[in-house]
Amino acid sequence: ENEPERYKTxxxxxxxxxxxxxxGLGSITAHxxxxxxxxxxxxxxxxxxxxNCDNFNTETGPINRLSRYTMLPGDAIDLSTERxxxxxxxxxxQMHNSGDIWFGKDDMMYISxxxxxxxxxxxSQDNRNLFGTIIRIDEYGGIPEDxxxxxGPRCNERSVESxxxxxxxxxxxxxxxxxxxxxNADGVRFFINDVSxxxxxxxxxxxxxxxxxxxxxxPKEGPCNRDSLIDCSTDHQYTDPIHYYQHDTNNEGxxxxxxxxxxxxxxxxxxxxxxxxDFIFGKIFSMTPGHFGCRTCTPPRSNMDVEILxxxxxxxxxxxxxxxxxxxxxxxxxxxxxRTPHTVRRIAYVDNANRRPNAVITxxxxxxxxGTAITFDGTNSTDPxxxxxxxxxxxxxxxxxDSTSSxxxxxxxxxxxxxxxxxxxxxxxxxxxxxxxIQIGSKPIAQxxxxxEGATFAVxxxxxxxxxxxxxxxxxxxxxxxxxxxVRQHHHTHYHPFLDEGTVGNNIQLSPAPNPxxxxxxxxxxxxxxxxxxxxxxxxxxxxxxxxPRMVNIEFDSDPSGRELILDSNRILTPATIPLWEGxxxxxxxxxQASAEENFIWKSWxxxxxxxxxxxxxxxxxxxxxxxxxxxxxxxxxxxxxxxEDFVLTHSGADRSIYFDLRGCVLLHGLFFLFVLCGxxxxxxx
Numbered sequence: 001e002n003e004p005e006r007y008k009t010x011x012x013x014x015x016x017x018x019x020x021x022x023x024g025l026g027s028i029t030a031h032x033x034x035x036x037x038x039x040x041x042x043x044x045x046x047x048x049x050x051x052n053c054d055n056f057n058t059e060t061g062p063i064n065r066l067s068r069y070t071m072l073p074g075d076a077i078d079l080s081t082e083r084x085x086x087x088x089x090x091x092x093x094q095m096h097n098s099g100d101i102w103f104g105k106d107d108m109m110y111i112s113x114x115x116x117x118x119x120x121x122x123x124s125q126d127n128r129n130l131f132g133t134i135i136r137i138d139e140y141g142g143i144p145e146d147x148x149x150x151x152g153p154r155c156n157e158r159s160v161e162s163x164x165x166x167x168x169x170x171x172x173x174x175x176x177x178x179x180x181x182x183x184n185a186d187g188v189r190f191f192i193n194d195v196s197x198x199x200x201x202x203x204x205x206x207x208x209x210x211x212x213x214x215x216x217x218x219p220k221e222g223p224c225n226r227d228s229l230i231d232c233s234t235d236h237q238y239t240d241p242i243h244y245y246q247h248d249t250n251n252e253g254x255x256x257x258x259x260x261x262x263x264x265x266x267x268x269x270x271x272x273x274x275x276x277x278d279f280i281f282g283k284i285f286s287m288t289p290g291h292f293g294c295r296t297c298t299p300p301r302s303n304m305d306v307e308i309l310x311x312x313x314x315x316x317x318x319x320x321x322x323x324x325x326x327x328x329x330x331x332x333x334x335x336x337x338x339r340t341p342h343t344v345r346r347i348a349y350v351d352n353a354n355r356r357p358n359a360v361i362t363x364x365x366x367x368x369x370x371g372t373a374i375t376f377d378g379t380n381s382t383d384p385x386x387x388x389x390x391x392x393x394x395x396x397x398x399x400x401x402d403s404t405s406s407x408x409x410x411x412x413x414x415x416x417x418x419x420x421x422x423x424x425x426x427x428x429x430x431x432x433x434x435x436x437x438i439q440i441g442s443k444p445i446a447q448x449x450x451x452x453e454g455a456t457f458a459v460x461x462x463x464x465x466x467x468x469x470x471x472x473x474x475x476x477x478x479x480x481x482x483x484x485x486x487v488r489q490h491h492h493t494h495y496h497p498f499l500d501e502g503t504v505g506n507n508i509q510l511s512p513a514p515n516p517x518x519x520x521x522x523x524x525x526x527x528x529x530x531x532x533x534x535x536x537x538x539x540x541x542x543x544x545x546x547x548x549p550r551m552v553n554i555e556f557d558s559d560p561s562g563r564e565l566i567l568d569s570n571r572i573l574t575p576a577t578i579p580l581w582e583g584x585x586x587x588x589x590x591x592x593q594a595s596a597e598e599n600f601i602w603k604s605w606x607x608x609x610x611x612x613x614x615x616x617x618x619x620x621x622x623x624x625x626x627x628x629x630x631x632x633x634x635x636x637x638x639x640x641x642x643x644x645e646d647f648v649l650t651h652s653g654a655d656r657s658i659y660f661d662l663r664g665c666v667l668l669h670g671l672f673f674l675f676v677l678c679g680x681x682x683x684x685x686x
Contacts, residue, residue, distance in 0.1 A: 011043065011069070011077040018046040018053035018062045019500050020511050021489075023091075026064070026099020031139060032107060039071040040139070042085075044099035044111060049087070054511040061090035064097055066111055068141075085141030086111070086167065088130050089159045093117045093514065095496060096175040104181060104188035108144055110169065111135050112176035112192065115217070117517075122569075124172050124217045127152075129159035132217060134176065134192065134206060136169035143167065148212030170206050172215035172238060178317055179206070180258040180274070191242065191274055193255040198227050198520050201255040202241035203276065203287075213239040218569040222246075222300075227520070227570050229299040240295075243287055243302045247280075250492050251520070254279035257318035257336055261286075265320075265332050266349045275334060277315035280494055284309045284318075284336070284347075309347075314339040325353050326430070357383040359424040359434035367439040368412065374438065375409045378422050381434075387426040394421045415441035417538045442472035444482070444535035446543045456550045457513040457527065458619075459583030463547070465499075465508040469533030478533060480506035486530040491517045498527060515584050516549070519568045523579045525549065550582040552617050555626040563600060563631055564593055577624070584617045590629035600631035 017024060023046035031040035043066070046053075050060040065088075070081035091097070096114030103109055115124045115132035124132025127149065136147055143150050143166045155165035175195040182189040189207040194215065196202055200222025204215050216238035219225065223244050224232035234240070247253040257277040261270045270286065277284045286307045293303025315336050323333035323346065333348035360380040368374060378391050393403040395410040397419050402410070412418065418440060423433040450466035457463070465485050469478035483506050487499035496517065499510060516522045526549060532542040556565055558574040565572050566589040572578070580586065589612040590602040602611045606628040618625075 008075060010071070010075055011041075013043075013045060013079075016047060018048050020053050021094020021498055021514075022097055022496060023053070023062065023094055026097055027101045029101045029103070032103045034071075041069045041071055041077060042101055042109065043067050043069060044101055046091070046097060047087075050090075054509075055090075056092045056512060058090055058092055061092050063090055064088045064099060064113065066099075066101070066141075068139075083141075085137065086130070086135070086156045087158075088113060088116075091116045094498070094511065095517070098176050100176070100178045102179065102181050102190065104190070105185075106144075106188050107139070108188075109137050109139060110179070110181075110190065111137075112173070112179055114175045114177075115173065117175070122218070124174065125214070125219070127164040127168055127171055128155070128162065130155050130165055130167060132171060132173045132176075133165075133168045134170040134173070134179070135165075135167040137167055146211075169211060170204075170213045170215065172213075172217050172220075173204075174217040177254075177256050178258055180260055180319070182260045183320075184260060184263045184272070191258055191260075193258045193276060194241075195254045195256070196221050197518050198251055199229055199247055200224065200244050201247065201253045201278065203243040203255060203258070203274070204239070205242040210239060215239050215241070223295065223302075224300070225571075232295075232298070232300050234295065241302070243304045243306075244300070245302070245306070246299065252280045252492055252494060254494070256316050257284075259318045259320055259334060261334075262320055262332055275309070275318065277312065277318060277336065279314055279316060282311055282313050284312045284315060312336065312338065312345075323348050325350050327353060354387075354426070354428045354430050355384040356430045357381060357387070357389055357424045357426050357432050359422045359432045361420065361422050361434050361436045363420070363436060363438065366437070367443070369442065370413060370415060370440060371411060372440065373409050373411045375407065376420060376422070377407045378424065379406050381422070381424045383424075383426050385426070387428065389424045389426060392423040392425070394423075397421075412438065412440045415537055415539075417540075439539050441535075441537060441539050443539045443541040444478060444533045445470045445472055445475070446531050446533040446541045448529060448531050448543060448545050451529070451545070451547055453545065456548050458550050459513055459515050459581050459585070459617075461513045461583070463510045463513070465506070465510065465529065465531075467506060467531045467533075469535075471535055478535065480504075482534045484532045484534070486532075488528045488530070489514060489517070489525070490528055491521045491525045495528070501530075513549075513583075516581060519570045519586070522549070522551070522581055522584070550620060552580050552582050552620050553577050553624050554580055554617065555624050556588075556629075557626065558590070558629045558631060560600075560631065563590070563629065565590055565629060574629075580617045582617055582619055585614060586617075587612065587614050588627065590631070593631075599634040601634045603630045603632045605629055 026044040028043045031038055045065060046062050047065040049063045053062055055061045065084060066086040068083045068085055069077045072078050096117035098112040098114035100112045113130050113133050123129055136144060138144055149164035149166055149168055152164040152166040153160045155167055173194050176192045177195050179190050179192040192204040192206055194202050194204055202222045220238050223240055255276055256279045259275050261273040273286050273288050275286050286309050287304040290303050290305035294301045315338050318334060318336040320332045321335050324330050333346045335344060335346050337344050362377040362380055364375040381389055383389055391404055391406050392401045393408055395402045418438045419435050420438055421433055421435045423431055425431045447468045451463050467483050469482050481504060485499060485503045485508060486501040488495040489498040516525045527547040528544055530544045532540055534540050555577050556574055561574050563574050565574060568586045592601050
């Protein structure tokens with residue numbers, strides 16, 4: 001009741017949702033006949049089905065759920081009306097949940113589901129589960145008869161032992177964060193924005209002509225083999241993206257929001273245009289069908305013409321929706337959501353109508369003590385039509401104009417967090433107001449007590465956040481409710497949420513420390529802990545502490561050297577030294593391969609493992625752990641069976657012994673290593 005009139009809470013899932021990391025509310029959409037035939041609303045969210053959001057077990061971890069609710073009179077969703085339509089298998093990581101929902105022109109519902117990052121990379125190529133797919137169901141959760149695998153088993157509660165899940169419409173996706181229906185198409189047509197890994201971002205076309213398509217992840221990324229810009233031959237078992245582009249110089253990118261421009265609402269150059277955003281690049285792009293694609297070039301070019309619409313920071317979603325210009329003419333505008341700051345904004349085409357100016361405040365400082373003079377500069381404000389601007393400053397929040405200068409100094413006499421506003425007006429009366437906060441007074445003292453400075457972590461370690469806050473004036477302690485935490489999982493120049501911003505309290509136990517975001521992320525990733533303390537008068541102080549992973553270098557070689565190995569679907573050429581995190585789980589494989597003159601067949605691993613098996617990285621050790629894959633010429637008559645086993649890698653002394661215990665584990669105490677084999681326990685989490 002105290003919320004502004006323009007905001008209203010219609011759904012509160014606080015008691016039944018996981019919000020750690022990238023988990024949470026993925027999407028919400030209304031039935032296409034909402035308000036006419038029904039009041040159905042569909043929601044995709046992460047649910048702690050087995051009671052724990054921090055559980056990373058493949059059997060009892062949180063699941064992603066699609067549910068249907070009914071909106072009651074008064075615009076509130078009745079939680080008791082929930083009807084569960086889809087539940088994924090348990091997720092073992094906080095990332096790659098996806099969960100966009102759209103109804104097509106066929107009245108069927110399409111939902112994107114991420115690969116669950118860290119569960120098993122191969123899940124996107126395994127149609128016995130729903131990870132890494134677009135699924136298609138009817139409004140009640142049933143299977144349409146024309147689904148490509150309609151005769152297969154249902155996977156709406158768990159993965160299955162055999163067959164292709166009946167819900168699957170397309171597969172081979174990594175993190176299909178958002179997708180968009182084409183309103184201009186005669187039937188169902190949509191583009192899927194699939195956030196990729198190390199080299200490419202990709203946008204995939206889907207619809208009836210692509211039913212059953214496999215978009216290739218993880219063997220393929222963009223138009224190429226994974227982690228490559230040059231190994232890009234066409235593989236007809238996979239469907240190429242309709243558009244792809246390379247990562248930036250830091251090997252980063254993230255295609256997020258997307259929307260088709262409805263016919264006729266923007267100028268002709270936007271005919272057949274698809275608008276998309278890149279979270280890392282900080283830009284919004286427009287792409288239209290082009291004529292200069294080159295699939296066989298190195299690197300390949302897509303057949304799309306792309307223009308930059310502008311710089312827009314950290315955009316995560318977009319869509320076209322109703323809008324009326326200043327003359328009352330009805331049309332549509334592009335609405336987009338940005339995480340920094342947390343805003344919803346609009347891009348509209350106004351033709352010859354007057355456009356609104358943009359107010360920008362540049363303060364000389366954002367804090368000070370009583371009596372401090374701070375200068376506020378409004379000259380960075382702009383008008384898109386080039387009109388002259390007038391300025392109106394409000395420095396004390398009373399709604400009255402305190403200055404009409406473009407730049408003005410103001411002396412603050414009150415302690416607290418004060419809001420300064422600037423309203424700019426063009427010659428036709430169009431206005432825009434911007435605000436900024438100024439802290440006046442002595443900020444509180446913030447301390448992070450745990451984890452301590454210099455702390456490091458292995459994958460799976462659990463930290464407890466302990467801090468303190470006190471008033472700067474008298475050093476009196478502040479209550480735990482004045483402490484607010486955030487934990488960021490950094491990867492190069494961007495980060496993922498690990499603990500949500502604004503988590504209030506003390507002695508907060510974190511989820512188990514994660515794996516790196518992907519195989520290449522180990523050397524440049526870490527956790528950052530941010531503590532914000534709020535004083536009794538509302539002043540805040542924020543401090544942070546970086547917690548670094550314990551790095552372990554592992555050497556991989558082959559006999560003969562120069563062979564190809566596969567590490568978590570990443571191909572390397574031996575010899576190679578790979579930096580990993582202690583506790584990291586990854587898969588190694590020595591594929592049979594051919595050179596110009598010889599064919600090489602895998603014979604053995606130096607650790608006794610099978611051709612394809614999983615490893616858990618142990619603590620750093622001297623000498624460096626080393627794995628050697630031995631190959632033989634295919635003329636030799638040897639028969640080797642492929643299996644999957646798992647090893648825990650640590651270091652020990654120089655003797656060798658073998659021990660079998662009754663729990664199915666094998667302990668190999670070798671010349672340089674100590675391995676523990678518990679395949680059936682570890683395999684599911686790899």
